[in-house]
Amino acid sequence: MIAPGTPVPEFTLRRENGDEFTLEDLKGQTTVLVFYPFAFSPVCTDQLNLYEEVLDEFKARGATLYAVSCDAGWSQTAFREKLGLTIPQLSDFEPKGSASRAFGVYHPGGFPQRALVIIGPDAVIKWSYQAPSPGDLPGANLIFDGLAV
Amino acid sequence: MSELGSAPVPQPAAEDHCRGPAAAPTLIEYADFECPHCAALSLHLAGRPLRRVFRHFPVRSSHPRAWAAACAAEAAGRQGRFWEMHDRLFADQGRLEDPHLWERARTLGLDLERFDSDRRAAHVQARVRRDFESGVRAGVVTTPTVFIGAKMHAGRLESRTLDELSAAAY
Numbered sequence: 214m215i216a217p218g219t220p221v222p223e224f225t226l227r228r229e230n231g232d233e234f235t236l237e238d239l240k241g242q243t244t245v246l247v248f249y250p251f252a253f254s255p256v257c258t259d260q261l262n263l264y265e266e267v268l269d270e271f272k273a274r275g276a277t278l279y280a281v282s283c284d285a286g287w288s289q290t291a292f293r294e295k296l297g298l299t300i301p302q303l304s305d306f307e308p309k310g311s312a313s314r315a316f317g318v319y320h321p322g323g324f325p326q327r328a329l330v331i332i333g334p335d336a337v338i339k340w341s342y343q344a345p346s347p348g349d350l351p352g353a354n355l356i357f358d359g360l361a362v
Numbered sequence: 363m364s365e366l367g368s369a370p371v372p373q374p375a376a377e378d379h380c381r382g383p384a385a386a387p388t389l390i391e392y393a394d395f396e397c398p399h400c401a402a403l404s405l406h407l408a409g410r411p412l413r414r415v416f417r418h419f420p421v422r423s424s425h426p427r428a429w430a431a432a433c434a435a436e437a438a439g440r441q442g443r444f445w446e447m448h449d450r451l452f453a454d455q456g457r458l459e460d461p462h463l464w465e466r467a468r469t470l471g472l473d474l475e476r477f478d479s480d481r482r483a484a485h486v487q488a489r490v491r492r493d494f495e496s497g498v499r500a501g502v503v504t505t506p507t508v509f510i511g512a513k514m515h516a517g518r519l520e521s522r523t524l525d526e527l528s529a530a531a532y
Contacts, residue, residue, distance in 0.1 A: 259504050262423040267498060273363040297423045352501040357366040 214317040214328055214343045217362075221336045224312040226281060226303040229290045234279075234303050236336055243339070244332045245271060245278040245356055247300075248318050248325035250347045252284040252292035256327070260350050265298045267353050274360050276331070279303050283310050283324050318343060327351065331359045364495050371500035371509045374415045377489075379444050382413040387527050390415040390509040392497040395432060395451040396425035396458060399518050400506045404452045406521065410528045416448060417493040419505050427458040430481070432490045434463045437481035441472050 215222075226234040247264065249257040261280055264271075271278050281303045282289060289302035305312045305325065313319040318328040327344040329351060340359035344351050371390060374380055389412050393400035407414060418435075420428035431451050438447035450466045451458065457465075467477045480486055497507070501514065508515045510527060 259424070262421050263498075263503055265423050266421050266494070267366065270364060270366055297426075350503040352368075352503050353498050354366060354368040354501055358368050361367055 214326070214341055215315075215330065215338050217338050217340055219338045221332055221338060222315045224315040226305055226312050227286055229286050229293075229302050229304075231286065239332050239334075239336045241334050243274070243276040243334060243360070245276050245360075246303075246316070246330040246332065247278060247280045248313060248316070248328040248330070249280055249282050250320070250324040250327060252282055252288045253295075256348055256350050257282075258296060260327070261293075261298055261300055262296060263350075264353055264356075265296075265300055268300065271356070271360075274357075276360055278356075281305055281312070281325060283313065320347065329356055329359065331356070331362075364491075366495060366498055368501065369496075369499040370512070371514075372496050374413075379416045379439065379448075380413060381445055383411060384413060386411050386413045387510070388413045388415060389527065390417065391506055392417050392419035392493070392502045392508075393506045394418065394420040394425055394428035395435065395448075396420075396428040396455055397505045398455065401452040401455055403506045403508070403519055404449075406519070406524055410524065412528060417497060418490045419494055419497045419502055419507070420490065421505075429490065430460070430463070431458050433481040433486050434467070434477075436486045436489050437477045437483075438467065438470065438472060440480045440486070441476065443470050443472060446470050 221236055221239060223236055228234050249260060251257055278300055280300050283305045285306045286304040289304055293302055310319045313325040316330060318326040320326050327347045329342045331340040333339045340362050342355055418432040420432050422429050435444055435447045438444055447466060467474055504516055508519055
């Protein structure tokens with residue numbers, strides 16, 4: 214996966230309202246991209262629920278957290294609303310997985326690896342982590358460690 | 363802003379809720395009162411020769427009633443009845459709304475006014491949050507999660523592990 218110190222490559226994701234989310238949107242703020250395999254799957258549910266519980270702590274550190282999957286935006290919104298979350302979703306639906314490939318986290322099974330990427334305000338990768346398997350849920354402590362690097 | 367970076371699970375301290383023989387093997391559990399697997403674990407642990415340390419790990423979007431239930435247990439604890447409330451919450455997870463919490467408090471003979479004031483008080487909320495944050499720092503991601511020594515067991519705990527641990531007490 215993409216390594217710390219690497220400038221963020223060109224990519225295009227879609228916000229829930231269909232607007233583009235690109236490299237330009239990363240500049241000037243610290244961003245945490247949470248790549249997750251599938252909306253509505255059990256581990257992804259636990260993961261986003263947990264991160265939501267400490268979302269204010271990410272904000273307090275000046276970090277904005279987004280959840281990224283290859284699901285369609287409508288599916289992501291339904292997933293987020295079902296869980297009662299506020300974490301904004303970014304869709305890598307079409308061309309499928311293109312942003313996940315750009316960050317080096319596309320799983321051959323057709324979904325993003327479970328991966329975390331912290332990007333500095335200069336659009337350079339500050340920290341990255343890929344779970345040993347898509348079934349492993351990285352603790353929120355790892356993101357806080359990454360933000361403190 | 364809380365410190366939430368990685369840290370070892372805190373060892374049992376005076377402010378923890380502990381029960382069981384002091385000399386028995388120690389098991390630290392992170393759990394919430396709306397989690398069915400936590401209730402099952404509690405049943406499995408009952409009567410075993412273990413020293414149990416209970417810490418709150420409510421995740422509101424997973425279990426919307428877990429936070430209030432945790433605060434209710436803490437409020438009961440302020441009147442010396444934490445474990446009694448703990449057992450009654452796990453015994454009937456279908457009834458975790460306010461009237462059900464009041465009913466449990468009444469049955470336990472608690473001062474209801476004090477109970478209701480305490481469970482909403484900032485110091486009780488902070489107590490629950492402190493447990494939760496210690497779990498986050500130790501890498502807890504789901505409930506129940508149990509620490510036996512330095513080893514973490516996430517999710518359902520196998521009976522065999524509990525049997526081995528209990529056997530070590532003799």
